[in-house]
Amino acid sequence: MTRESTLGPVRGPALSPTNVGGIRHEAFLFRGDVGFLSATRDFILAGLAADEDVLVAVTPARMALLRAALDRAARRVTFLDLTEVGRNPARIIPAWQEFLDLGIERGRTVRGIGEPLWSGRPVPEQRECMLHEALLNEAFTAPPAWRLRCPYEVTALDAVTADEVWQTHPVVVDGGLGRVSARYRPPAPAVSAVPAVSAVPAASAVPAASAVPAVSAVPAVSAAAVADAAAATRPDPLAEPLPDLGRPRAEVAFGPDDLGLVRAAATRAALADGLGEDRAGDLELAVHEVATNSVRHGGGRGIVRFWTADGCLVCEVTDSGRLADRLAGRRRPDLDLSGGRGLWLVNQLCDLVQLRSGSVGTTVRMFMYV
Numbered sequence: 001m002t003r004e005s006t007l008g009p010v011r012g013p014a015l016s017p018t019n020v021g022g023i024r025h026e027a028f029l030f031r032g033d034v035g036f037l038s039a040t041r042d043f044i045l046a047g048l049a050a051d052e053d054v055l056v057a058v059t060p061a062r063m064a065l066l067r068a069a070l071d072r073a074a075r076r077v078t079f080l081d082l083t084e085v086g087r088n089p090a091r092i093i094p095a096w097q098e099f100l101d102l103g104i105e106r107g108r109t110v111r112g113i114g115e116p117l118w119s120g121r122p123v124p125e126q127r128e129c130m131l132h133e134a135l136l137n138e139a140f141t142a143p144p145a146w147r148l149r150c151p152y153e154v155t156a157l158d159a160v161t162a163d164e165v166w167q168t169h170p171v172v173v174d175g176g177l178g179r180v181s182a183r184y185r186p187p188a189p190a191v192s193a194v195p196a197v198s199a200v201p202a203a204s205a206v207p208a209a210s211a212v213p214a215v216s217a218v219p220a221v222s223a224a225a226v227a228d229a230a231a232a233t234r235p236d237p238l239a240e241p242l243p244d245l246g247r248p249r250a251e252v253a254f255g256p257d258d259l260g261l262v263r264a265a266a267t268r269a270a271l272a273d274g275l276g277e278d279r280a281g282d283l284e285l286a287v288h289e290v291a292t293n294s295v296r297h298g299g300g301r302g303i304v305r306f307w308t309a310d311g312c313l314v315c316e317v318t319d320s321g322r323l324a325d326r327l328a329g330r331r332r333p334d335l336d337l338s339g340g341r342g343l344w345l346v347n348q349l350c351d352l353v354q355l356r357s358g359s360v361g362t363t364v365r366m367f368m369y370v
Contacts, residue, residue, distance in 0.1 A: 021145030025136055026178070027169035028151045033065055039151040039173070040113050041069050047111040047147075048076055055099045056113045057082045057092070058151075086116055089125065089132040090347045090355075093139050093330040100146060111147040119156040122310070124367065125352055126161060131237050133168040139327055238326060239358030242365055245314060248305035254291060255301045262291045262304050266315060269306045273313045273370050282349040283368050287315055289342040290364045294319035298362055308370075312351075316365045323357035 028039035040056070044066070047054045056066060057080040067074040078099070086092045096112065103110040116129040133150065140146070152165055166172055166183040173179075252258075252265050266287040270280035287304060294302035298321030307314040329343030343364075347353050352367035 021143055023136060023140035024145065024147040024171075025133075025140075025169055026147075026149050026171040026173065027165050028149055028173040029154050029165070029175075030151055031154050036062065036065065036151060036153070037069050038176070039149065040066060043111070043149050044070065044077060044113065045073060048073055050109070053099070053103055053108050053110045054078065054112065055080060055096075055110065057086065057095065058113065058115045059083050059118050062115060062118075082115065087125070088347055088350065088352050089116055089128040090330055090353055092116060092132055093136065093327070094332050096136075096148070097139070097332065100140070100144070103146070104144060109144070109146065111149075113149050113151065115151050117152060117156065117161070119153065124354065128352065128354060130161060130164045130168060133164075134237050135327060135330065137168070137170075139330065236358070238323070238356060240356060242354055242356055242363060245307045245309065245316075248307050248316075250306045252304045253301070254294075254304060256295050259288060259291055259295070263288050265304060265306070269313060269315065270368065273308055273368075275313065275368055275370060279368060283313070283315065283366070286346045286349040286366055287317065289346050290317040290366070293342050294321065294362075297321050311370050313368045313370060314365060315368075316363060318361060318363045320361045321357075322359070323355070323362055329353070329355065 030036050030039045044054050044056065054076070055078045056063070058066070060081055060083065063079050063081070066077075067079075070077065080095060082092070085095050092114065096114070099112065100110060102108075116132060117126060121129070136148070150165075150169065154162075157165065163183065166181045167185040169181055170184050171178055172181045250265060250269060252261055254262050263284050266284045267280050270283045271277075275283065291302060291304060294300075294317060298319030302317055302319035305316045305318075307316075329347045331344070333341045333344050343353075343355070346364070346366065350366040351369045354363075354365040354367075356363045
């Protein structure tokens, strides 16, 4: 049986309803290609042996490596090019949600591999990857239970990012040993909603290739352990300020009657940077959506600013409002709803979107690569 979606075909017979629970979110620290296969191959084979649907979201190079290692079993796996879907990390949660929804519809259990961070990603994208990892713990607290493993190449992590891997994953496999992360720090609003992570089978349950070292069983994470780890909650990543970009090349203050001026400023900036008419139209629409949100929900006024840096046009809209929905723009909007599509559309139109909101207001920073 196959089911077509934007993720491609999902294969396999229907199963009985999935168990209750939420996401079981774990990181796997590895080194080199052999380490990557250790993090992924047996995890995938264990899912296939249990007749689960498996989605692997990685770079094309990792995809080729896994296809070769899995051989014929690769035909039962759904692959997703994360360099396209996940270039803007805000698009990744909707992809996982779609795969999970397909599983729910067909009564199937699912698991996934997701490598959002790879060598060479620009620093702003890296920052959004770690915000994405934190928000995953909030996005999937409700049933059904499913398991997501996030491989991280140790040599690609700086000290800050390495610490954030431990902060955003309740379980981390390091050196082949799975352990509860004592540094796990869910954002304050989500602490009480973090689900327990149940025990999972050892990788050795599926025969491994001789070149790929075995990995010990990932331990159970009790609700008490999560609560203890979360006692000293880290600052809310959605409220952390964005880096200062210096003096903008253009700035426009706007109110309810000035949205035309905002659109015109966005178009001028895009064409001046050589984006072309189509991409300039994308930016104009994205900026209009954000500025409209500022007028309707952000105090009625805002400021739009433009920079050019490192081959990228950056447009930022700030206002005095505070975001009510922490996952705004990361859920696919219902077709029958007249609202709720603005930030979703912005995430689809721009190469990268950074959103921060707290007591001092809301900032949406949009990147268009030239």
